[in-house]
Amino acid sequence: MNKIVECRMLTKVFDNQAKALDQVNLDIEENRIYGLLGRNGAGKTTLLKLITGQLFPTTGNVSLFGKRPHENEALLGNICFVKENAFYLKSFRDLKVKDVLKMAEAVYPSWDCSFAEQLAVCFRLDVNKKTKSLSKGMLSAAAIIIGLACRAPLTIFDEAYLGLDAVLRQQFYNTLLQDYTENPRTIIFSTHLIEECKGLMDRVVILEEGEILLHEDMDKINEKSFYVAGRRELVEQHLKGKCILHTEEMGRLVRMAIFDSLSDIEQNAMRLDGIEIQPMPLQKLFITLTAGNGGGENEQNAAAV
Amino acid sequence: MSKMQLQFRIYMQSLKLPLKVIMAVYLANIIISMAINAVVLKNHDFFSTMGYNTALILLNFILGLLVAIPVVNFNMFNLFLGFGMTRKRYYINMSVFNLLVCFALTLLMTFVYFTLSFMLRSGSKILYVMGFASVDHRLGTIFLFALVCFSVFLVIASLNSLICSVFHSKGGWYGLSALLVALSIPVLFIRQIYDFVVWGGAAALIGTALLAASLGASYLAWRFVSGLEIHT
Numbered sequence: 031m032n033k034i035v036e037c038r039m040l041t042k043v044f045d046n047q048a049k050a051l052d053q054v055n056l057d058i059e060e061n062r063i064y065g066l067l068g069r070n071g072a073g074k075t076t077l078l079k080l081i082t083g084q085l086f087p088t089t090g091n092v093s094l095f096g097k098r099p100h101e102n103e104a105l106l107g108n109i110c111f112v113k114e115n116a117f118y119l120k121s122f123r124d125l126k127v128k129d130v131l132k133m134a135e136a137v138y139p140s141w142d143c144s145f146a147e148q149l150a151v152c153f154r155l156d157v158n159k160k161t162k163s164l165s166k167g168m169l170s171a172a173a174i175i176i177g178l179a180c181r182a183p184l185t186i187f188d189e190a191y192l193g194l195d196a197v198l199r200q201q202f203y204n205t206l207l208q209d210y211t212e213n214p215r216t217i218i219f220s221t222h223l224i225e226e227c228k229g230l231m232d233r234v235v236i237l238e239e240g241e242i243l244l245h246e247d248m249d250k251i252n253e254k255s256f257y258v259a260g261r262r263e264l265v266e267q268h269l270k271g272k273c274i275l276h277t278e279e280m281g282r283l284v285r286m287a288i289f290d291s292l293s294d295i296e297q298n299a300m301r302l303d304g305i306e307i308q309p310m311p312l313q314k315l316f317i318t319l320t321a322g323n324g325g326g327e328n329e330q331n332a333a334a335v
Numbered sequence: 336m337s338k339m340q341l342q343f344r345i346y347m348q349s350l351k352l353p354l355k356v357i358m359a360v361y362l363a364n365i366i367i368s369m370a371i372n373a374v375v376l377k378n379h380d381f382f383s384t385m386g387y388n389t390a391l392i393l394l395n396f397i398l399g400l401l402v403a404i405p406v407v408n409f410n411m412f413n414l415f416l417g418f419g420m421t422r423k424r425y426y427i428n429m430s431v432f433n434l435l436v437c438f439a440l441t442l443l444m445t446f447v448y449f450t451l452s453f454m455l456r457s458g459s460k461i462l463y464v465m466g467f468a469s470v471d472h473r474l475g476t477i478f479l480f481a482l483v484c485f486s487v488f489l490v491i492a493s494l495n496s497l498i499c500s501v502f503h504s505k506g507g508w509y510g511l512s513a514l515l516v517a518l519s520i521p522v523l524f525i526r527q528i529y530d531f532v533v534w535g536g537a538a539a540l541i542g543t544a545l546l547a548a549s550l551g552a553s554y555l556a557w558r559f560v561s562g563l564e565i566h567t
Contacts, residue, residue, distance in 0.1 A: 045506070084416055084565040101561075106419040113417065124348055133341050137419045 031059040034184060034216055035081055039090035042076050042240075050076040052240040053090065058184075061214040065231030065248075067224060069320050073240040074220045075114065078186050081218075082111045094184070107139060112177035114189035114220075127164070127172055128157040131179075138180035145209070146179035152205065153198060166193030174202055181213055188220045199223075203230055224313040234312070238320045248312075255315045256292060259285040260305035268300050275318045287318050338420055342428045349411060353403035361396040368392075393447055397440045401491045404436060409499040413565050426560045430553060433492045441485040449477060466535010479538045486545035493552035500559035 035058035042051040051073045058064060058081075068074045079085040080092055083099035083106065092098070094105055125133075127150070135141040150157050153171040164172065170193045177185055191199050207230055210217065221227045234251055236244040244251075258265055262284045269286060276287040287310055292300075297307055310318075408429050415425050451462055451469040462469040467480045494517050502510030521528055531541065 079565065086562070086564060101421045101423055103419075103421045103424060106421060109419065111417055124351065125345075133344075133418070136338065136341050 031062070033057045034060050034095055036093045037077075037081070037090070038092075040077075040080060040087050040092060041089045042073075042080060042085060043088045049240055051080070051087075054237075054240070054242055056235065056242060056245065058216060058218065059233075060183075060216055063210060063217045063219060063230055063232040065224075065227060065234045066218055066220040066237065067222075067234060067316055068220075068237035072237040072320075074237055075188055076240075077237065078111065078188055078218065078220060082106075082109055082186065084111075107137065108183045109186070110138065110177050110180040110182035110184070111186045112173045112188065112190040114192060124160055124162065126158055126160055127155060130161060130172065131157065131175070134176045134180060138182055140181040140183075142179050142181055145181075146175055149175045149178060149205065152201060167195065167198070168193075170194050171198065178205060178209060181209075181215060184216045184218070186218045186220070189222065191221075191223070199226065203227065206230060224316055225311065228312045236316060236319060243319050251312065251315065252309065254289050254291050255310035255312070256288050257285055257308045257310050257314075258288060258300065258305060259283065259308075260300070260303065264300075264303050265305055268296065268303070268305060275315075287314070289315065338424065339428050341418075342415060342420070342425065343432060345411060345414070346408070346429075346432050349407045350400075350404065353400065353407060357396050357399040357403065360399070361392055364392045364395070393444060397444060397488065398491065400440070401437070401488055402495055404433060405492060405496040405499045408433075409496075409503050412503065412563065416565050422560055422563060426557055429496075433496070434489070437485055437488040437492060440488055441481050444484050445477060445481045448480065463533070463535075465532055465538065467538075479542075482542040483538050483545075486542040486549070489549040490545045490552070493549040493556070497552045497556040497559070500556040500563070504559045504563045 035056070037054050037056040040051055040054040040056075041049070043049050054073075054077065056077075066074050066077070076085065080087055081094065081099065083092075083094075083101070086100065094102075095108065097105055099105055099109075131143075131146050131150075134146075135143060147157075149155075153168075153175065155168055155171045155175065159168075161169070161172070170191060174187070174190050174194075177187055177190060191202060194202065203226070206217070219227060219230060228248070231248050233247050234244065235242060246254075258269060260283065262279070262282055265284050265286060269288060272288050272290040272292075274286050274288050278285045292307070300307060412422075412425060416422065448462070448464065448467075448469055449472060465480070465483055467476060498510060498513045498517055501513040530536070
């Protein structure tokens, strides 16, 4: 598959000496939906801003469609970055929503006007309202409509759903998936609502303290994330050499979170020994990998992943 | 709609608020000064009073607008960079609009100033600004007045753009320092500026020097803008 974003040894240090990203190497492939996950301050937005040329890397480089994104007008028209805080749209003040959509039409060559109108109805957004009078949820809806209708080859949603109620969020996910199926493009989806969005993600990138902890296909994650529970000695014996992320002890019983492949033979053997195997949800995997609660175990295991 | 048209539309839109505020201050100024003339000083020469007030208060209005425009423009940077525009494109468009605004304001100022003489009832009431007399309608005088006005307006807008670019790219303390440096320049030459405003002088030379200073300030502003990062 073609790589449309290539980050090499990307480091960003801010003026206050805080290292937001540390030697990140990341390739984003064409026509896939990426889930970018990370705790607050993990460096997600910084990474996205570096990709879109809004920030300059301290060291390392980013290439977008094989070129540097900075000050490259032809490239920037192919990117749509829907930011987490759609309040910037309020800067349009007296302009009506329909005028803002017309402007987006001027910026994005592949803008679909009828789709935008359709989405406005779907999200119950009054296009005759002035942007300054829109609520938080409606601002997010307007930003999402721009993100979806622009059909930019690289579309980035950075926690774009803020203020949207559960129904509208679901509508957004459904529309995104349906439109992606009809018009494949690369979408990066940064979110904290992991369980809600996991159905969208094709590939997952987990960032923690400016470093990539995990970069894996969703299918492979599902094949490798397990909870294994049973008698301690038996579980330890079966999981020897496997990547154990976390261990919970309950008397003689243990429950281990693992991130490793288990063949059918291995699973059957464990079940015969009375060991219970359950798939681990993505959110639990994320918490296990990133919850640095003082104990070094998680961090060591995360490094192993 | 091209990106330039798009930016122009927002530019005009963003000017609405400062325009309203400055216009309100301007109108209040005129009304108060006219009321003082009519009620306190018992001077009922309406046109004369209005003529004097208009020229001076218009100048304040223009200066207010020239300060507000770059501030508003720099606050819109974030919006346009998120809308697929480059720093260079935004800055060039912004500079072109600023030039147009300075040109329009110069026309307005020149028109108001030189039509004052028709509003004044008595020929003895002549308004002198930068050594130019409002009753002197020779083409050369009008052109020179317009040139000086244009260069003054442009240098204010350019310096203000430079200060805003420092604020946005280097942070508040550097911005404040740039502001103090910019303010200290006229303070250092206050005597010369006073003499020039009252008596006039080498208008063509000063106009050209100010235009050169505007170019220098615009270049420096561009240097800061090209390294501007969008954090919000």
